Amino acid sequence: MLRVQIASTMAMTETTCKDPVIHNHWHAIAAIEDTGSHVHHTRLLGEDLTYQASTARDTSDSTGDHEFAVSRTAAPDKLLPVHCAYGYIWTCLGTPAQPLFTLPEYAESDRNNVCACSVGVRVSAPRAVENFLDMGHFPYVHTGILGEQPHTEVREYDVEITEDSNEVIATRCRFYQPQAAAGANEGMLVEYVYRVPHPYCSILYKSCPDDESRMDVIALFVQPVDEINIRAHALVSVIDATSAPLAIRMFQQTIFGQDKPILENQLPKKLPLDPRAETPIRADKSAVFYRRWLSRQGISYGVIPAAA
Amino acid sequence: MITLYDYELSGNCYKIRLLLSMLEIEYSKHTVEFYPAADHKSEWFKAINPLGTLPVLVDRSHEPQNAGQRRPLQQKTEKPHNEQTADLNPIDGLTLKDSAAILVYLATRYDKTASWYPSSDPAKIAQITEWLAFADGITASASQARLAEGFFYNVDADACRARAHQLFRILDEHLWFAEHRKQRWLVAGDLPTIADLACFPYIILSEEGSISRQDYPAIRRWTDRVKRIPGFIVMPGVFPIGPELSS
Numbered sequence: 204m205l206r207v208q209i210a211s212t213m214a215m216t217e218t219t220c221k222d223p224v225i226h227n228h229w230h231a232i233a234a235i236e237d238t239g240s241h242v243h244h245t246r247l248l249g250e251d252l253t254y255q256a257s258t259a260r261d262t263s264d265s266t267g268d269h270e271f272a273v274s275r276t277a278a279p280d281k282l283l284p285v286h287c288a289y290g291y292i293w294t295c296l297g298t299p300a301q302p303l304f305t306l307p308e309y310a311e312s313d314r315n316n317v318c319a320c321s322v323g324v325r326v327s328a329p330r331a332v333e334n335f336l337d338m339g340h341f342p343y344v345h346t347g348i349l350g351e352q353p354h355t356e357v358r359e360y361d362v363e364i365t366e367d368s369n370e371v372i373a374t375r376c377r378f379y380q381p382q383a384a385a386g387a388n389e390g391m392l393v394e395y396v397y398r399v400p401h402p403y404c405s406i407l408y409k410s411c412p413d414d415e416s417r418m419d420v421i422a423l424f425v426q427p428v429d430e431i432n433i434r435a436h437a438l439v440s441v442i443d444a445t446s447a448p449l450a451i452r453m454f455q456q457t458i459f460g461q462d463k464p465i466l467e468n469q470l471p472k473k474l475p476l477d478p479r480a481e482t483p484i485r486a487d488k489s490a491v492f493y494r495r496w497l498s499r500q501g502i503s504y505g506v507i508p509a510a511a
Numbered sequence: 512m513i514t515l516y517d518y519e520l521s522g523n524c525y526k527i528r529l530l531l532s533m534l535e536i537e538y539s540k541h542t543v544e545f546y547p548a549a550d551h552k553s554e555w556f557k558a559i560n561p562l563g564t565l566p567v568l569v570d571r572s573h574e575p576q577n578a579g580q581r582r583p584l585q586q587k588t589e590k591p592h593n594e595q596t597a598d599l600n601p602i603d604g605l606t607l608k609d610s611a612a613i614l615v616y617l618a619t620r621y622d623k624t625a626s627w628y629p630s631s632d633p634a635k636i637a638q639i640t641e642w643l644a645f646a647d648g649i650t651a652s653a654s655q656a657r658l659a660e661g662f663f664y665n666v667d668a669d670a671c672r673a674r675a676h677q678l679f680r681i682l683d684e685h686l687w688f689a690e691h692r693k694q695r696w697l698v699a700g701d702l703p704t705i706a707d708l709a710c711f712p713y714i715i716l717s718e719e720g721s722i723s724r725q726d727y728p729a730i731r732r733w734t735d736r737v738k739r740i741p742g743f744i745v746m747p748g749v750f751p752i753g754p755e756l757s758s
């Protein structure tokens with residue numbers, strides 16, 4: 204018995220995340236709607252987790268919602284913090300250092316909020332976020348949907364790191380898209396705003412084909428399974444009264460399915476933060492800011508830190 | 512009217528979409544979300560296919576009484592059926608629940624050139640049948656490894672990869688010798704057959720299950736040839752190919 208315990212402790216110290224920022228962040232692990240009351244398994248930051256919808260609300264401590272019970276598989280009695288937000292279950296392996304970022308659009312009553320997919324990809328979390336920020340790949344990877352040759356040019360746009368909320372924000376991004384959303388019937392010049400409010404999450408706002416005054420929201424919540432494996436969770440929050448949730452989900456699954464081989468072929472799998480590591484063409488403006496922002500926070504998990 | 516019960520990310524469904532496109536057959540798609548919803552295991556879908564697998568094809572222009580007798584296609588309007596209405600039994604036509612069976616049926620019935628499944632040539636259809644069985648072996652290995660990595664299936668992915676490499680090695684050797692006899696396709700002849708389409712999807716998607724094709728040059732040349740068949744279409748994870756460079 205003792206031997207077994209020592210062995211599992213050792214296995215844990217080998218894989219456990221030593222990055223305090225990431226360790227103490229919230230991470231999405233599964234869609235609420237996909238989680239039943241039987242035991243589910245997943246991995247987060249190299250550790251095996253067990254989670255399920257809890258049957259009784261009998262826990263008295265107050266570390267958040269208790270609709271779901273999440274724990275390390277190796278320590279089933281010690282419940283981890285749980286937070287339900289934006290359709291997903293979030294947990295933290297350490298002590299949450301800050302509340303989860305806000306996404307106020309999720310609560311707007313006329314939005315169709317759809318948990319579109321949770322896909323496994325062999326890539327680091329920061330590489331997935333960076334790909335999400337990059338419009339340049341649309342015509343080549345999402346041909347006929349999010350882009351189309353010869354409309355390949357990424358026009359000038361603005362990026363900043365906000366002082367108050369500490370987010371990377373890219374604005375004035377514009378791109379011609381043949382089919383901007385599940386409910387789009389014709390091509391349009393689409394305007395994008397990107398937010399990176401969490402090292403492993405990004406939210407994009409794009410012109411809504413149904414309503415000129417509003418923006419559709421697509422959020423990528425990356426679950427770091429380990430340093431070079433992820434589950435990519437997508438939330439789609441659109442103003443679209445006609446498309447069925449299934450059509451919205453399939454649209455997003457197609458897009459993610461197209462990105463998957465591109466991401467899996469990127470080398471190195473961890474994102475290099477050294478400004479000289481990759482050519483400025485691949486790492487365009489928002490990527491430069493994102494890498495700088497990760498460096499500034501001292502992120503080491505899933506990246507190759509810049510030499511000091 | 513033909514209805515394909517389809518999931519965009521399924522390689523077995525892709526086999527059928529490829530042939531439908533190459534034969535320019537009109538059809539309607541009914542999406543069954545394989546992951547994460549697992550709609551292929553739902554009651555409404557199991558009423559159509561008790562096996563709970565995709566693809567399923569329903570051909571309502573087929574009339575069982577007149578089997579064998581070819582009649583012009585009738586234009587019937589598709590009854591919309593979705594999760595709510597699917598308990599209406601959709602089957603007043605022919606329902607096929609296996610990708611190989613569907614390929615055989617579509618090619619035999621709708622390919623006017625009779626090249627995709629040359630049913631009057633016993634040796635050829637026997638060889639095609641061998642490759643259809645081989646394709647099932649690829650589904651059981653390479654496809655399972657992909658499901659383990661992308662869709663979190665609880666299978667022994669290493670064993671699946673090892674099996675897939677055995678099959679890829681056999682296929683690579685077959686194709687290498689075929690090329691030396693000036694043959695381009697799995698079954699000898701001038702034109703591709705359904706054997707090529709049955710084997711193609713989970714080979715071209717193999718890297719999603721961490722199965723590299725680096726050591727199989729003849730397979731790589733053959734996948735390029737498949738991509739140049741008129742009517743070829745892609746699916747997520749599969750890239751189109753440029754025109755052949757003429758020297």
Ligand SMILES: N[C@@H](CCC(=O)N[C@@H](CS)C(=O)NCC(=O)O)C(=O)O
Pocket residue numbers: 521522523524545551563564565566608609610611647650
């Ligand atoms: N022999 C069948 C197998 C099809 C198959 O395995 N389909 C997968 C999707 S690509 C499936 O539905 N799997 C569900 C299961 O096996 O339970 C065929 O070729 O059509």
Ligand SMILES: [Fe+2]
Pocket residue numbers: 334340344345458461462
């Ligand atoms: Fe993409």
